[in-house]
Amino acid sequence: MGKYNESLRKRLLVAFTAEAGERLGNLADRLAMATPPVDPALLETVYREIHSLKGASRAVALGDVEILCQAWESLFARIRKNQQEFNQQHLELCRQAEKMLHHLIKHPDAKAPDSLPMLCIQLESDSLATGEPDASATFPQEEAASDSAQVLEDSTSPLPPIGPVNSKRRLKVDVTSLDTLLFHIEDLQQSKLEAVQTHSHAEEAANNFTEWHRHRHNIAIACRQIRQQSEHLKQAIPDEQQTLLEFSDWVIDYLGQWEYRLSILARNAEQVARNIATASEALHLEMQNVLLLPCNVLLEGIPVMAKEIAQASGKQINLTVEGDSLTVDKRILDELKIPLQHLIRNAIDHGIEPPSERLVAGKSAAGILSIDFSQDDASRFVITISDDGRGLNADKIRNKAVEQKILNEEDASDLSDQEIYHQIFNSGLSTSSMITDISGRGLGLAIVRDNIEQIGGQVQLESTPGQGTSFSMRLPVSMATxxxxxxxxxxxxxxxxxxxxxxxxxxxxxxxxxxxxxxxxxxxxxxxxxxxxxxxxxxxxxxxxxxxxxxxxxxxxxxxxxxxxxxxxxxxxxxxxxxxxxxxxxxxxxxxxxxxxxxxxxxxxxxxxxxxxxxxxxxxxxxxxxxSEEAPGQRSKILVAEDSITSRGLLKTILENAGYEVTTANDGMEAWSMLRQSDFDLLVSDIEMPHMDGFTLTDKVRRYRSLSSLPVVLVTALQSPEDQERGLDVGANAYIVKSSFDQVNLLNTIRQLL
Incomplete structure (x- = not known):
């Protein structure tokens, strides 16, 4: 065919890159999670993806990609033909091929890495199982076809038979278009609420005519009596009265018409509100179905990330996923990507132990990291991330919280281990002794809780030392309304x-x-x-x-x-x-x-x-x-005599909260002066005060004629029977000890005395 249309190739390349990116992401995650013996269904999936990429790369003239896919297909064809077991070496080789393929697609116009020929030789070598590449194997020299219309069939590695075609047809749509559509549907939802409100107002206006009916009846009777009296007396009705009678008749007729119109308007408003609600709910439901995506979308890239973090930390993990077919609102899943990444990083870096430590503890060398999705009820679901690692160290968290002044020592010692575990959600709290590019700053779990609560979710955790930790996030299925x-x-x-x-x-x-x-x-x-x-x-x-x-x-x-x-x-x-x-x-x-x-x-x-x-x-x-609702002038006035600023302020706050008008004195002498100058309904006094103590003040009150009936409550730290008896002897009505102070007891005592 003629010269290749470069403009067309560029457009095809953009589409190919997007499609290949999705396919490679799926491949990378599946390969990262795989462990021998590999599920045959996984091998079948990888085989199909490679074949599809090979054909697509040929259409955009990416020869290196096609050559790599051809060699990779040869590996699977040989395994199927010889009925070989897919071992760990095969798995590692596939992971290398995936990374190489990702590089070639990401840089389509760059020179291929020097390691590409050797990788292709290893993929095509029959001696792969021994780890010794066949020296006689040669780098394939086949050139990719330059004509996008040319389609070559591969006779050496036939495509496995295709299963039944999914009857559901799918169409890729720009996310911004969905967002715009969702915005308009939410506007319709708002219109539904407004229509309901309009119907309510119209119905209320129509119902208000019930009161008018009573007045209309009385007015009609009065008008009839005036006319009958005028006929009986055979006298003409004065012009002023006649005008009022005619106006009354007009008003009765006019308001009757409006009553009918409002009843019609209320019925129409109800129908409109019902129609808008029906259309709104239908569109909303369909839009929710469009936005519902399987939870496995949330896991894209997670297995690869987990495997890389484990390798960088010198650890081994087996990642398992359950229930990822559960469908959830895309907007919820978008908000969960960052929290999920933080939890996975923490589980590997803090939870899973190194292989040597795990073996000593009687565990397998590879830690188990599981992600489970489950439906909680019709409107909520739960994601659980758990590991079988070392678990949380309550004492370490408790000491760190005290050190960073998140808790004081008394509060920290009173909290149970489970309550202490939740302190790790505080920003800045980390038990890691070293800050790395993975963790150690104490921000990850704070971000997790913030993001989860931002979308109406809750986070709970459980941990058992030596057995592992589990984080559960309870979340709404949808966030439209x-x-x-x-x-x-x-x-x-x-x-x-x-x-x-x-x-x-x-x-x-x-x-x-x-x-x-x-x-x-x-x-x-x-x-x-x-x-x-x-x-x-x-x-x-x-x-x-x-x-x-x-x-x-x-x-x-x-x-x-x-x-x-x-x-x-x-x-x-x-x-x-x-x-x-x-x-x-x-x-x-x-x-x-x-x-x-x-x-x-x-x-x-x-x-x-x-x-x-x-x-x-x-x-x-x-x-x-x-x-209370009584006027300010009728509120009871209480004088508080207390030399301690803290105690004086506390008593003032308690009494004012109870609705009393409170005045304070710094000691007994000042209180005695104020009692003689102003009227008070009750005195609350400490005993140990400078200048004049509470006993002396109470005795003076009882001896002063105009104050002799004033109720006195002593609130003091003195708790001996002798002090209490002396207080009653000088005339105190009540004696309350501060060590057993209860504000309810104080308020009840004051109410009884007043």
């Missing part, structure tokens, strides 16, 4: 992803306590920190927030591996939302995951629970003042 809890904070409506919400609660005042100047609540026998969401998001400049009523509206969340509570002004509803990104200009906004549009058109932020916890930990103490 998800539910969120709508809350109101300082007149702003916000959404919290439902995946992070444990429960929404209205807590009584008695469950709110102050520990180390931090607000806490007790939920299911667990003490959890509680922060004001408005304070975390800096929606106001106040350091205190007064909450009306006797109950606190809170949301318990789980994020960053922690349970915590957020106080909000109002819990509105649990609803379905469509999460939208903030655009390229706002790729990363602290505390904000994205945005969503409500059915009424309002755009609200979707909060990031993980960021909220980290921001909350960095904020100053949160003070929430609870008060």
């Amino acid at each position: 998800f539910r969120a809890l709508l809350v109101k904070v300082d007149e702003f409506i916000m959404a919290i992803p439902a995946q992070a919400v444990i429960r929404a609660m209205r807590l009584p005042l008695e469950s709110v306590r102050t520990i180390e100047n931090r607000m806490t609540v007790t939920v299911a026998d667990r003490v959890l920190p509680v922060w004001r969401l408005a304070e975390i998001l800096q929606l106001d400049g106040e350091t205190e927030r007064r909450i009306s009523g006797t109950r606190l509206q809170t949301v318990q969340l789980y994020a960053a591996g922690k349970d915590f509570c957020l106080q909000v002004d109002e819990i509105i509803d649990d609803t379905e939302i469509i999460l939208k990104s903030l655009g390229p200009q706002l790729i990363r906004v602290p505390n904000i995951l994205g945005a969503t549009q409500l059915g009424d058109g309002r755009v609200i932020p979707v909060l990031n629970p993980q960021d909220l916890y980290q921001t909350a930990c960095a904020t100053a103490h949160s003070s929430i003042t609870m008060y």
Whole structure:
């Protein structure tokens, strides 16, 4: 044929490179996971892939690629003809051939490596099993055909018989086109929510005419009575009354027409909402099916990476995969690539032992690394990465956490081994004594947890020393839509992803306590920190927030591996939302995951629970003042006499949280002066104070006529029976010892005295 069309060749080469890349990636992973005896089905797959690559390379005039594939085919043809066992040498030779093929395809116009002829000789040599290449073998001199239309049949290595053709037809589509289509479908999902909201408003407007019916009836009776009275008296109706009667008749008729129109509008809105919902759900379901990919897509390149890391570390591994045919949303799989790579690196570098160490421990020389995919329920699935290595060292992690001040020694010693294991998710914590290009910086597992929680998943781990470690990631199957809890904070409506919400609660005042100047609540026998969401998001400049009523509206969340509570002004509803990104200009906004549009058109932020916890930990103490609905002037006034700044501040916070108006004095003398100058409803006093102690202060109060009935509560470190008896002798109404201090007991005592 005529001169080869270079322009056509370049276009064909682009297509060939893309196709060959997919085929080689599949080959590389399969060969990396293979161990003798090799599954015959794997050999058949490799044989077919090589044959397909040989034919495709001939079409784009890549002679070196065709020659290598020809030699590689010869190896498989010889093994099949002689019924030889595919051994470890064959496997290593195939891996070398795959790497050489990858290089030739990646650099199609470069000169072939000098090692190519020898590799082809080894592939074609009959003495491969002995490891001695046949010296008489010659490098094949066959030239690749230059005409893309010419197709040559290989008579020396026939293609194995082809199995049944898959009835499903597939079409390759640009990912950006799918993204655009998905964007429009999400817009339709939003229209569905808006249509539902419109129907709700129309139905509400139609139902409001029920109230009008009652007034229309009364107006009609009044108009009829006026006309009957005028006829009875045979008097003309005054012009003003006649105008009102005519207007009433017109209004009744006009509103009757609108009632009918609104009822029709409500029915039509319902039908439109139903039609949009049907179309939206159908498109959404079909799009989900399009986006559903088998989990083996996630594993592309993982076996090769694992094998290379093991070789670089002087270790041996056998990688097993189960359940990778499970289908999951492509967007979820895309987000899992980096976490999976980190977990594989950690398992090989930290978990799997060197062969010599494993043999001493009674294990096989090669470590077992398994990846298992399983369906958890209709909407979630689980990925489990486990190894049979040395497991986690709780003492080593505990010491490292204390050394890096992630935990103090007391907390670290109180935690169980399982709780200590979860500390490895903290950024910067690594038990590795050396930083390498594989691990040692303490960032990998922190990234894993962050990425998993970002898409609504959770990570759990289990480890047994000497037996291995297992990481389980529970994840949503799809991320097109998800539910969120709508809350109101300082007149702003916000959404919290439902995946992070444990429960929404209205807590009584008695469950709110102050520990180390931090607000806490007790939920299911667990003490959890509680922060004001408005304070975390800096929606106001106040350091205190007064909450009306006797109950606190809170949301318990789980994020960053922690349970915590957020106080909000109002819990509105649990609803379905469509999460939208903030655009390229706002790729990363602290505390904000994205945005969503409500059915009424309002755009609200979707909060990031993980960021909220980290921001909350960095904020100053949160003070929430609870008060009843009574006017400020009617609130009980309490004077606190305490010389310790810490104790004085703690008592003030507790009492103000309970809704009391609190004044403080630095010692007994100052308190005595303030008692005579202002009115108070109760005195809380320490005993050991400078200038005037609590016993003397109480005695003076009882002897002063205008203060003799003032309730006095002594809160002190003195706990001997003699001190308690003296306190009661001088007139104290209650005696509370600080060593057994309970704020609930204090508040109950004060309520009884007031």
